[in-house]
Amino acid sequence: MAEPVVPRLFQGTRDVFPDELLARNAIQASLVTIFERYGFAPLETPAMEHLDILLGKYGPEGEKLIYKLAYKGGEVLALRYDLTVPFSRVMAMNRELPLPFKRWQIQPVWRADRPQPQQGRFREFIQCDVDTVGSESMAADAENVAVVHDGILACGIEDFRVKINHRRLLRGIILSAGIAATAEADVLRCVDKLDKIGLSGVRDELLALGMPATPTDRVLAIMDIEGDPSEVMAEAKRRLGDQEDAAVGLSELEELFRAAMALGVPTKRLQLDLHLTRGLDYYTGPVYEVVLTNTDNFGSLGGGGRYNDLMGIYGGAPLPATGVSIGLSRVLAALQKLGKLDSRPTPSEIFLTRMADVSLEALLQTGTALRAQGIAVETHYDSEKMKKLFERAERKKIPVLGILGGSEVSAGTVTLKHLGSGQQLTAVVASARETLASLIRTPTRPAGP
Amino acid sequence: MAEPVVPRLFQGTRDVFPDELLARNAIQASLVTIFERYGFAPLETPAMEHLDILLGKYGPEGEKLIYKLAYKGGEVLALRYDLTVPFSRVMAMNRELPLPFKRWQIQPVWRADRPQPQQGRFREFIQCDVDTVGSESMAADAENVAVVHDGILACGIEDFRVKINHRRLLRGIILSAGIAATAEADVLRCVDKLDKIGLSGVRDELLALGMPATPTDRVLAIMDIEGDPSEVMAEAKRRLGDQEDAAVGLSELEELFRAAMALGVPTKRLQLDLHLTRGLDYYTGPVYEVVLTNTDNFGSLGGGGRYNDLMGIYGGAPLPATGVSIGLSRVLAALQKLGKLDSRPTPSEIFLTRMADVSLEALLQTGTALRAQGIAVETHYDSEKMKKLFERAERKKIPVLGILGGSEVSAGTVTLKHLGSGQQLTAVVASARETLASLIRTPTRPAGP
Structure with a gap:
């Protein structure tokens, strides 16, 4: 070096x-x-x-x-x-x-x-x-x-x-x-x-x-x-x-x-x-x-x-x-x-996080299920206090915070919170795309690859 | 210089x-x-x-x-x-x-x-x-x-x-x-x-x-x-x-x-x-x-x-x-x-040409109508003998030759000929996408933007 x-x-x-x-x-x-x-x-x-x-x-x-x-x-x-x-x-x-x-x-x-x-x-x-x-x-x-x-x-x-x-x-x-x-x-x-x-x-x-x-x-x-x-x-x-x-x-x-x-x-x-x-x-x-x-x-x-x-x-x-x-x-x-520039600092739509009672594997699996629907997901690996997670998502300017707790994992859901409006919805993981779309009101990227 | x-x-x-x-x-x-x-x-x-x-x-x-x-x-x-x-x-x-x-x-x-x-x-x-x-x-x-x-x-x-x-x-x-x-x-x-x-x-x-x-x-x-x-x-x-x-x-x-x-x-x-x-x-x-x-x-x-x-x-x-x-x-x-490379020398799907009885404007208008459906079209501006047009399309390796004659212009159609198979169909210009797709049997690019 x-x-x-x-x-x-x-x-x-x-x-x-x-x-x-x-x-x-x-x-x-x-x-x-x-x-x-x-x-x-x-x-x-x-x-x-x-x-x-x-x-x-x-x-x-x-x-x-x-x-x-x-x-x-x-x-x-x-x-x-x-x-x-x-x-x-x-x-x-x-x-x-x-x-x-x-x-x-x-x-x-x-x-x-x-x-x-x-x-x-x-x-x-x-x-x-x-x-x-x-x-x-x-x-x-x-x-x-x-x-x-x-x-x-x-x-x-x-x-x-x-x-x-x-x-x-x-x-x-x-x-x-x-x-x-x-x-x-x-x-x-x-x-x-x-x-x-x-x-x-x-x-x-x-x-x-x-x-x-x-x-x-x-x-x-x-x-x-x-x-x-x-x-x-x-x-x-x-x-x-x-x-x-x-x-x-x-x-x-x-x-x-x-x-x-x-x-x-x-x-x-x-x-x-x-x-x-x-x-x-x-x-x-x-x-x-x-x-x-x-x-x-x-x-x-x-x-x-x-x-x-x-x-x-x-x-x-x-x-x-x-x-x-x-x-x-x-x-x-x-x-x-012209005020028409869609300026985002990251392609991510959801900042996916977990509570202390959720394993890293469960978090990663949820991320994969969301990505399979064409959603761009940044996963935060460590479990942290809710306040800290909010701050991180805001600093990253990712529009939606996804929170995965033990009860969500059992139910196959994820809590999605829009950071701009504060609106919060529970989404079924397997069909989270529609919930996300209704939350951010802008169309998400097409499913694919 | x-x-x-x-x-x-x-x-x-x-x-x-x-x-x-x-x-x-x-x-x-x-x-x-x-x-x-x-x-x-x-x-x-x-x-x-x-x-x-x-x-x-x-x-x-x-x-x-x-x-x-x-x-x-x-x-x-x-x-x-x-x-x-x-x-x-x-x-x-x-x-x-x-x-x-x-x-x-x-x-x-x-x-x-x-x-x-x-x-x-x-x-x-x-x-x-x-x-x-x-x-x-x-x-x-x-x-x-x-x-x-x-x-x-x-x-x-x-x-x-x-x-x-x-x-x-x-x-x-x-x-x-x-x-x-x-x-x-x-x-x-x-x-x-x-x-x-x-x-x-x-x-x-x-x-x-x-x-x-x-x-x-x-x-x-x-x-x-x-x-x-x-x-x-x-x-x-x-x-x-x-x-x-x-x-x-x-x-x-x-x-x-x-x-x-x-x-x-x-x-x-x-x-x-x-x-x-x-x-x-x-x-x-x-x-x-x-x-x-x-x-x-x-x-x-x-x-x-x-x-x-x-x-x-x-x-x-x-x-x-x-x-x-x-x-x-x-x-x-x-x-x-692996034999999976989709190698094409041009993005064009149709090489659009005209007979002597068709104006340049009519040709360009037809190209625009096709492009509005998301079809990639290269237009050949000059009218030429059919044989010459075939040769040009083949040299350019564009899969389909589009031929516009006076009768096609009147009818709002275009003749599409697949150069590989020789198959030829008459397409209504306004809905040529489906005809083209059936002709080349591979999906065309999505309409848009």
Whole structure:
């Protein structure tokens, strides 16, 4: 055994405790059910990748945050920075996969960022992505929109909408205003900061970058078109005429909105937002982002878009691709903000205890009989004074205290006391599920396994 | 975008594809249901730990395999090597957690090992642990045994048993044979190799270490006692007399077996195996290991034991602890060996396609109606010749091809063709679940969420 060391975490990392993880796992299960219902299959990639696989994909700011690891033997490794680039490596190495290939992936990623625990930003966090590779159809993008829509809804959030835009339409807006094609990335990067610095901030930054005032104002004016998607499309078409990029963007958006509605996404949750750019360099077509409605400045719950060029970087046939990412921690934060987070520090429903006249074996047997009904039971092995048992159950925040005395054992019953309400019932052990359900008034987990 | 690089994996790592992951996720879900039914709560720790947190815990052989990472700023980091040591750091840093604290944890670990892909050994793999901290009761160990028992059973494996032994009993056997206490670790390490090198190999190694022949043979003879647990205990007691360590070990084993049976573990799946040592240095009490019966040399599906000293390394009040680990990849391999692995390359049940006279919108609407019934549907957006559609569905290994023609759309039906049997049925879209079930004869996933 080693010398005692100070137990501590590496800066910017954290432990995730049961209250958060029980909620996150429930969200994850809801999302995975939706993903697989749309035909997305699970995939995992290793944490460590050769550094050169990751370089040149995330833009100058992103690249600084790649966790580079010097490994003995001189090999230069990196920790997974996102899920998209490793996935493109998988597609390049496995050309035999039947296309379109649809995959979901939920794994941690690492960023050598200045951690901001107060804002919930850590050096390790979970990403949750779905992507379709090998189809140029707007139906694949519409399925991304439908998947996030159905997924967020399944997590219990109703007041949200999916903002949609198109990179070709954005290019059309920029070019038709008279701004040079070479400035496109700069313009998009500025407009992406709209939520943070406001419209005048965006205008100031664009002018500071050397854009002339008139074209800049023309771009910002078109982006400001509001209304339902068909109105925005009509007005944009009127103002942009037959500019080629704009025409392609608008036509694809029309297909995308039609397909999303056919997939059952209600119009009220779809918005064509011409300000939306999404930060990353690699998008080539539609982009989307999920935001809460009725909640200001909350940021996005997820987003994505089409990136037809990224998958081609390793050579070979082109692989058009489109994907969407859901921010698990953002969904958790949203549920908390909406007061809908079911936060429990333990999965246990009953804290099962015994009086001094009951043997350990009888206690364990009762626990087994309860578990066979699908009830989650934590057993307290030692017999103790009733007051002590109450305190223990309360400290553990298990909703129901189960008390087993000698008379209960003889009768095949157990006393169940709801700690919140103080209500107490005698349950027949073999059918305790119904009694428990009536006591806590929330449905217990299904019997199984 | 960067220069093209050769897409490749870091040596000893791998991508995990849908066929394996769908099976592993199903196993994981079964296990987690069992874990939580016993009151174990989920916990996660970060991948990166300060190196000194991990040093001195895994023995000289293990320590060599810690993934040490030189990070800029001179800080020396390491990747998680197992789940137990990071968990002990969590317990040391969070003294307010109500004891006993029961947690499950499923996360990857990394070992700088010589990878042996043929034997399924990689540098990154998943560990799956449950531990109880803060109780000295043998009931906690019995719950570990019951959890692995119920868990393995829930995964669909029936022919297995849990081998159990006790480190104090082993010490008693060694001391009463006249071997010095200082040689204990060496003896255990040799005996641990029994499955690999056989009894004569173990004997040779012990003699080579300088153990005298007579005590060595005495130890090996006692370890060879066979029979059901009570017979082995009685015979061991007879031979070891009142040697203190043996007496403590035997008495705790008696409690453990009684408690495991009270928890519903059938006697036929419990074995007292006096050869069992478990490799790790930190065990102090009972140890257990799950093995297949009727299958030679398969190795273990998991194992664990009590480690009352490890959690104390950071100072403070002692924290008795006991835990068990299930090898997810071992369980997968066992299911494969037993022909029970449900291996599918995609979650999709229906590959939904359309004839030339059906619009994309009608196709997407039908997919949505099917998904609303809980059916997993992959939609093929383009209309193609029937032959081509068959080929695509077969390549994707989706069991049922759904064909939507103009007449089906008018009638609100869809043609479902089982690719394995060739059987074809017309299903009313709104109630396609039953038709699908009759076609594939295996239950479809439940409707919901």
